[in-house]
Amino acid sequence: MRELSVAEILSLSSILTLEKDVLAVTRVLVDFITEDDLKKQVEAGILDTEERIRGIQQFIEENKLIDQEEAN
Template sequence: MRQLTPSEILSLREMLQMESNAMAKGKATLPLITDNDLRRTAESSIEAMDARVKGLQQFIAENNILRTEGVQ
């Protein structure tokens, strides 16, 4: 695997953060949804976001992207 550029690493971090934030908001607001069709749609969206987060995490793990040098 080639090394990712700093801008690619930044984009990856931003995508992961965006998906994580959206999923947290979706989970927090899910109990407030009373319409059954809208609730099913929201649940489906949360599942899709969860899959994308897991995919990004897997990519990071498989490609040794997380650097811990200097972390204490």
């Protein structure tokens, strides 16, 4: 794999932050949804978001884009 530019790394970081923020808000809001079909769709969206986050984190780890000290 080619080395990522600083802009690409910053974009990846921003995407990960956005996904985590969306997940946090969605987890709170899903409890207020009363319509069953909509709630199921939102819950499926939560699972999709969790999977995207895991994928981004795996990409970062596999490509050693941050030091272990920075991750903690």
